[in-house]
Amino acid sequence: MDTIRSSFFWRGDSDRDKYHMIKWENVCLPKDFGGLGIINTWVMNESLLLKWVWRLLQNSRDDKGVTFSVNNGRSVRFWQDVWILDIPLRLAFLGLYEKAEKKSCLVHECVEEGELKMSFRRTLNTVDMQNWENLLQLVANIRLNEAEDTPKWMFEKSNQYSTKSMYRWMTHRGVVNKRMRRVWDSRLPMRIKVFMWLTFNNRLQTGVELKKRKWKDSHLCGICGCPETTDHILFTCCVARFVWACFTEALAWDRAPRSLNDFLDTWILLGCRDYNLKLFLFASVLWGLWTTRNKRAIEGKFPRSPTDVLFKIHAFLQRWRVRLRNEDQAKLANLEGQVRSWTEEFLLQLRGRPPDEDFL
Numbered sequence: 270m271d272t273i274r275s276s277f278f279w280r281g282d283s284d285r286d287k288y289h290m291i292k293w294e295n296v297c298l299p300k301d302f303g304g305l306g307i308i309n310t311w312v313m314n315e316s317l318l319l320k321w322v323w324r325l326l327q328n329s330r331d332d333k334g335v336t337f338s339v340n341n342g343r344s345v346r347f348w349q350d351v352w353i354l355d356i357p358l359r360l361a362f363l364g365l366y367e368k369a370e371k372k373s374c375l376v377h378e379c380v381e382e383g384e385l386k387m388s389f390r391r392t393l394n395t396v397d398m399q400n401w402e403n404l405l406q407l408v409a410n411i412r413l414n415e416a417e418d419t420p421k422w423m424f425e426k427s428n429q430y431s432t433k434s435m436y437r438w439m440t441h442r443g444v445v446n447k448r449m450r451r452v453w454d455s456r457l458p459m460r461i462k463v464f465m466w467l468t469f470n471n472r473l474q475t476g477v478e479l480k481k482r483k484w485k486d487s488h489l490c491g492i493c494g495c496p497e498t499t500d501h502i503l504f505t506c507c508v509a510r511f512v513w514a515c516f517t518e519a520l521a522w523d524r525a526p527r528s529l530n531d532f533l534d535t536w537i538l539l540g541c542r543d544y545n546l547k548l549f550l551f552a553s554v555l556w557g558l559w560t561t562r563n564k565r566a567i568e569g570k571f572p573r574s575p576t577d578v579l580f581k582i583h584a585f586l587q588r589w590r591v592r593l594r595n596e597d598q599a600k601l602a603n604l605e606g607q608v609r610s611w612t613e614e615f616l617l618q619l620r621g622r623p624p625d626e627d628f629l
């Protein structure tokens with residue numbers, strides 16, 4: 270069996286395929302990767318490794334391993350390939366992509382001297398227009414030339430393929446993938462699944478991320494002036510800390526999540542009890558924080574009170590709850606009720622509270 274597989278891996282009839290050739294012993298040899306026992310236990314056993322290698326061989330374009338250097342722009346798809354960012358533009362500019370007339374247009378068909386030629390099926394709203402501006406900025410410096418576009422591997426600085434880097438990449442993706450599979454399989458609305466994907470992969474368009482792509486506006490949080498990272502928006506900004514503190518109090522948690530890593534490592538472990546319930550609860554908190562941030566950063570609308578964010582989250586929970594299984598629905602309704610009554614109590618106290626003495 271292994272001989273058949275390895276001869277298969279060595280085959281390859283175009284230049285492109287040479288990128289994917291792997292010595293089977295190397296793929297199977299975990300010795301150098303002592304810390305990555307996970308590969309043996311589930312990647313190997315479930316033959317996921319083989320699946321991945323298959324996918325790389327067959328359809329590397331859709332995978333995150335390949336990125337393109339654009340020259341004449343004739344073989345790279347504008348929205349679907351990875352070329353200007355480290356993710357496809359369809360994911361970075363979801364709203365625009367959904368409205369774009371030609372989803373699989375090639376770069377040379379729509380980029381000309383740093384300008385974009387593109388038509389949309391529907392009119393663009395305010396958020397789309399903002400994104401359109403960002404997209405224009407991104408391509409402003411693109412100049413096509415006569416040379417062929419070239420694929421390259423993202424793993425290594427030299428862009429040379431190596432088994433070791435591929436191994437590392439697959440392990441990382443393996444963990445993320447397994448987690449993401451749960452999210453894709455869940456009954457969350459599609460845009461929330463995509464949002465969770467972007468969050469888990471640290472790909473949200475935060476100020477700091479936009480700055481890396483030559484964004485002209487400030488990369489600082491508009492509320493507290495800290496660099497605006499994913500962790501900041503979702504965990505450490507004062508708005509986020511307030512929201513998490515409320516949940517911590519209302520649901521009697523020991524503590525609040527501190528960062529995305531903390532969150533993924535200890536709050537929503539794969540295989541934990543009530544996984545779907547937690548996923549829905551946390552997704553609505555994260556989505557509530559993210560949309561609040563966008564309202565503020567893009568539309569300039571500040572919440573009147575930090576509790577507005579709680580009501581927003583509550584509304585999401587109510588809307589999405591019906592998608593859960595009956596028993597989970599009941600559990601979620603219960604949690605939601607606890608948070609709501611805590612918030613109402615909090616507001617009452619806030620209203621009845623006399624001003625601080627030094628204020629008078």
Ligand SMILES: [Zn+2]
Pocket residue numbers: 490491492493494495501505506507508
């Ligand atoms: Zn902040």
